[in-house]
Amino acid sequence: MNRVKRQLAPYFLVLxxxxxxxxxxxxxxxxxxxxxxxxxxxxxxxxxxxxxxxYTDAITGYHDQLIRSLIxxxxxxxxxxxxxxxxxxxxxxxxxxxxxxxxxLLLLPFFVSFVLRTISWRQILTDDGPVLHPLKQIGVLPDSxxxxxxxxxxxxxxxxxxxxxxxxxxYVALERIDPRVxxxxxxxxxxxxxxxxxxxxxxxxxxxxxxxxxxxxxMASDYVNSEVLGSQSTTMIGQVIQHKYLQTSxxxxxxxxxxxxxxxxxxxxxxxxxxxxxxxxxxxxxx
Amino acid sequence: xxxxxxxxxxxxxxxxxxxLGRRDALRISxxxxxxxxxxxxxVQGKAKPGAGASVAPDAVAKYWTGKAxxxxxxxxxxxxxxxxxxxxxxxxxxxxxxxxxxxEVIQEMGPWFAKVQPQLAAGQSIGFDLxxxxxxxxxxxxxxxxxxxxxxxxxxxxxxxxxxxxYTKEAYDPGNVYSVPWASGMTGIxxxxxxxxxxxxxxxxxxxxxxxxxxxxxxDTQELANFGLLKLGLNPDKSTSDDWDKAAKELKAxxxxxxxxxxxxxxxxxxxxxxxxxxxxxxDVFQKNLSDGxxxxxxxPEEGGTLWTDNMTIPITAKAPVDAITLIDFFYRKDIAASLxxxxxxxxxxxxxxxxxxxDANKLTGKDKTAALEVANSKLVFPDxxxxxxxxxxxxxxxxxxxxxxxxxxxxxxLG
Numbered sequence: 001m002n003r004v005k006r007q008l009a010p011y012f013l014v015l016x017x018x019x020x021x022x023x024x025x026x027x028x029x030x031x032x033x034x035x036x037x038x039x040x041x042x043x044x045x046x047x048x049x050x051x052x053x054x055y056t057d058a059i060t061g062y063h064d065q066l067i068r069s070l071i072x073x074x075x076x077x078x079x080x081x082x083x084x085x086x087x088x089x090x091x092x093x094x095x096x097x098x099x100x101x102x103x104x105l106l107l108l109p110f111f112v113s114f115v116l117r118t119i120s121w122r123q124i125l126t127d128d129g130p131v132l133h134p135l136k137q138i139g140v141l142p143d144s145x146x147x148x149x150x151x152x153x154x155x156x157x158x159x160x161x162x163x164x165x166x167x168x169x170x171y172v173a174l175e176r177i178d179p180r181v182x183x184x185x186x187x188x189x190x191x192x193x194x195x196x197x198x199x200x201x202x203x204x205x206x207x208x209x210x211x212x213x214x215x216x217x218x219m220a221s222d223y224v225n226s227e228v229l230g231s232q233s234t235t236m237i238g239q240v241i242q243h244k245y246l247q248t249s250x251x252x253x254x255x256x257x258x259x260x261x262x263x264x265x266x267x268x269x270x271x272x273x274x275x276x277x278x279x280x281x282x283x284x285x286x287x
Numbered sequence: 288x289x290x291x292x293x294x295x296x297x298x299x300x301x302x303x304x305x306x307l308g309r310r311d312a313l314r315i316s317x318x319x320x321x322x323x324x325x326x327x328x329x330v331q332g333k334a335k336p337g338a339g340a341s342v343a344p345d346a347v348a349k350y351w352t353g354k355a356x357x358x359x360x361x362x363x364x365x366x367x368x369x370x371x372x373x374x375x376x377x378x379x380x381x382x383x384x385x386x387x388x389x390x391e392v393i394q395e396m397g398p399w400f401a402k403v404q405p406q407l408a409a410g411q412s413i414g415f416d417l418x419x420x421x422x423x424x425x426x427x428x429x430x431x432x433x434x435x436x437x438x439x440x441x442x443x444x445x446x447x448x449x450x451x452x453x454y455t456k457e458a459y460d461p462g463n464v465y466s467v468p469w470a471s472g473m474t475g476i477x478x479x480x481x482x483x484x485x486x487x488x489x490x491x492x493x494x495x496x497x498x499x500x501x502x503x504x505x506x507d508t509q510e511l512a513n514f515g516l517l518k519l520g521l522n523p524d525k526s527t528s529d530d531w532d533k534a535a536k537e538l539k540a541x542x543x544x545x546x547x548x549x550x551x552x553x554x555x556x557x558x559x560x561x562x563x564x565x566x567x568x569x570x571d572v573f574q575k576n577l578s579d580g581x582x583x584x585x586x587x588p589e590e591g592g593t594l595w596t597d598n599m600t601i602p603i604t605a606k607a608p609v610d611a612i613t614l615i616d617f618f619y620r621k622d623i624a625a626s627l628x629x630x631x632x633x634x635x636x637x638x639x640x641x642x643x644x645x646x647d648a649n650k651l652t653g654k655d656k657t658a659a660l661e662v663a664n665s666k667l668v669f670p671d672x673x674x675x676x677x678x679x680x681x682x683x684x685x686x687x688x689x690x691x692x693x694x695x696x697x698x699x700x701x702l703g
Contacts, residue, residue: 041687042404043431065703128560143482144500148561149546231547235703243702247397248694249404249428 036255046252054256062240062257066264069236072151073220076158077166080215081208083159084166088207089200091167092174103171106164114161118228121157122148125229149231157225162218166211173207174200209276217265237261346437350608357607359386360614363415365597366391366551367574368469370630375623383617385610393419395507395550400425407434407604416605417614419469419597422459422681423509424690426466429600435465436601442612443467445619449637457596458683466598467615470570470627471634473594473667473678474510475587477557477567487564489589490518499544503556503565506548508697509681511538513593514566515697517679523593524680528689531696538700548701557583569667570633585667587677594634594678628668629659641669 036054038046059066091102109117125131125147135141147153177200185195223238230236237257244254343349369375369389376387392415393399399420403413420426429435440447446467454468478487483498493502493514505511513523515534526534546562554571556562558579572585599615601608617623624637625644635641641663648659666674684690 041691042400043428044687061699062702068703126559126561146500146546146561149500232542232545232701232703240702246401247395248698249397249401250694 032255032258035251036259038252042249042251051252054252055260058253058256058260061253062237065235065240066237066261068234069220069238069261070264070268072155072158072234072236073216073222076155076162076219077212077216079155079159080162080166080211084163084170084211085204085208088167088170088174092171092177103168106167110164115224115228118157118161118224121153121160122228125153148229149234151230151234153229154226154234154236157229158219158222161222161225162215165214165218169210169214170204170207173204173210177203205276209273212272213269217269220265221261347439350436350603351439354609356385356609356613358384358610359388360417360607360610361388361390361415362611362614363390363392363413363418364469365393365419367571368419368597368631369627375618375626378623379614379617383613385613387614390415396421396423396425397507400428403602404428404432404434407432407602410604412604412606413602415602416607416611417599417601419599420466422457422596422598423507424684424694426459426598427684427690430460430465434603436603436605436608437464438467438601438615439612442609443616443619445616449619449621449624449639451636451638454596454636458680460598466600467619468636469597469599469618470631471594471596471636473569473587473592473634473670473674474505474513475567475569475585475592476564477554477572477583477585478564479557479560479581479583481582482560482563487584487586490514491590492564492588493566494518494541494544496544498564500546501561501563502541502545503553503562504538504541504545504548505553505566506550506701508694508701510566510593511548511701512682512693512697513679514538516682517588517590517592520590522679523682526682528692528696531693535696535700538697542700568633570631573632573665573667587674591677591679593681594675595681596636629662632662632665632668634670635668638669 034048035046037048037050037052039049039051039054040046087106091099095102123129127133127146127148128136132141132145132147136143136145181203182195182199185199186192190198220236221238221241223236223242226234226236226239227242241254241257241261244250244257368391373387373389376389380386399418406413420429440463443463446463450467454471455463457468460466476487476490476493478492480486482501483492492498493504504514512531512534515538516523516526516530518537519530519533521530521534547556549556549565553562553565553567554575557565557567557572558575558581567585569585572583575581576583599618601611601615605611618627619637621637621639621643624635625640625647628635628637628640629644629647644663645660648656648663651659662668670678682693684693
């Protein structure tokens with residue numbers, strides 16, 4: 001009896017987590033997988049028929065939007081790193097006693113819904129709005145010039161919305177660097193630039209990786225920025241999925257697109273981790 | 288061998304027993320369910336094949352038997368479809384004692400159907416007893432899914448007396464089995480003459496490269512397709528899938544010039560200069576000019592525009608259908624119809640309301656009188672035969688496959 005109990009113990013221990021996983025991960029995923037292989041229409045019902053054509057149709061129909069999303073997310077991520085690194089660096093090394101204040105300021109916009117913030121960008125950047133109108137009045141820009149509806153506006157919106165997700169992890173990585181390590185490199189006659197390149201940057205890379213993970217994935221599947229700031233020429237894959245689900249009730253195509261997007265992102269992230277050698281980076285950080 | 292030579296029993300157990308790894312846990316939670324679940328989670332449709340628009344003769348009696356007045360109606364409508372002060376509803380509550388919760392929750396037909404479909408399919412209340420829906424693809428979806436309550440015409444006396452004849456035999460619901468019109472409207476072109484620098488008269492103006500990046504079109508596939516078809520001189524109502532291909536080609540050629548494919552937000556885009564010329568619904572421009580003091584123009588293009596109708600319907604799961612149908616009939620009283628048309632400026636389904644509006648206008652003086660008379664005599668509110676001759680009906684579909692082909696033909700245009 002006792003023996004049986006002991007053998008079962010690990011299974012009981014895994015039960016809460018397992019149930020959680022089952023309820024909120026496995027079942028929805030299976031439902032989606034099933035949906036993505038169904039055929040029919042919303043009035044007469046969708047039936048499960050192993051309709052793999054949903055996948056091929058989704059790819060042939062929407063590969064443009066998928067590739068566009070990856071490009072936008074890629075450009076956005078690079079811009080984020082370029083913007084976030086100096087900010088995080090400055091707060092970590094020169095923030096002094098006010099560090100918490102600066103971090104709070106960085107997070108302050110989050111107290112307003114991000115949809116609302118994106119819409120206010122729309123108000124600011126609109127054709128006859130406070131930015132473009134004066135420039136058009138003095139003749140710097142032609143009357144038909146516009147920012148909204150262009151890739152620039154969409155990528156700008158993405159970068160704006162995801163900036164803290166890049167700053168914070170980099171900040172955490174930089175903050176953990178022992179100042180004595182940097183001092184040691186200087187004692188060994190490294191120039192500031194060399195010390196940055198050989199000591200600080202490698203130690204900050206895990207933070208950058210975490211930042212990329214937290215920004216690239218949601219940016220690639222984002223549908224709000226392009227909806228609010230973009231136009232049909234900036235349609236992203238998230239919008240297509242949203243449209244299929246909530247406009248045309250075409251659940252199978254939406255589910256198939258979701259799986260394709262997930263697969264592409266997973267492959268991308270693993271390839272990135274492999275290329276960067278995160279484990280090596282971790283080891284460097286631990287040393 | 289003494290006991291002390293043995294490793295600790297816990298360690299032994301750890302070394303010999305099969306351990307439960309993360310993968311195993313995943314496998315347990317996932318795989319066992321997979322086979323059964325894959326087939327089980329289909330999305331249930333509600334229609335019986337071949338149900339179509341026909342209705343069982345006893346359906347009305349069956350639905351309405353045992354239904355009684357509740358004293359409260361939840362009403363789902365589109366924005367800008369009633370005076371914000373809601374004078375009509377106040378009168379209604381005063382006269383009948385039924386309170387009305389009026390919500391402007393419908394922005395576009397596709398999302399509205401997608402939103403309430405799961406609840407209706409499960410037989411649950413959607414929180415509304417009355418909803419106003421357009422005669423679009425989704426109207427057929429609502430109807431064919433059996434989501435609309437058949438109306439009891441013995442409770443619709445005002446409607447019988449006052450409704451215009453053409454509103455009792457519309458193709459999407461002949462005999463008003465499930466719906467009666469709220470208002471009709473036309474789809475035409477709205478423009479800002481200060482920006483376009485010339486009057487707009489025809490659909491070809493929406494294809495004019497001079498307005499590149501300043502042209503707005505609708506994201507609703509039917510609205511969009513209609514203009515493509517009309518530009519080519521094809522009648523949407525009688526169009527075939529070959530015609531759709533031609534229209535899609537025409538619209539794709541226009542795409543580089545189009546700023547964006549809009550929902551109801553097109554009117555704001557016109558307001559802030561985002562577009563100079565756009566596809567538009569007749570009443571919106573009038574209301575925009577009235578509320579913001581702008582001077583936008585609305586025109587039905589030479590090649591023709593379209594006529595659509597928004598309809599009052601009762602969802603099958605409504606909790607207060609008797610109160611809802613009382614409210615529906617209330618809107619067909621001449622004075623109420625006149626009051627409503629006076630504010631929304633869409634086509635009024637009650638022709639006799641015009642006389643009421645003229646009489647009311649004559650009681651006013653000065654500027655108010657001119658404005659009121661302008662509405663009462665507006666061809667956008669009470670169109671004459673001349674206007675009707677330029678208007679066309681929406682594309683109608685023989686079957687589901689046709690409708691899916693249509694969607695597949697035009698969707699890629701609005702989705703980039």
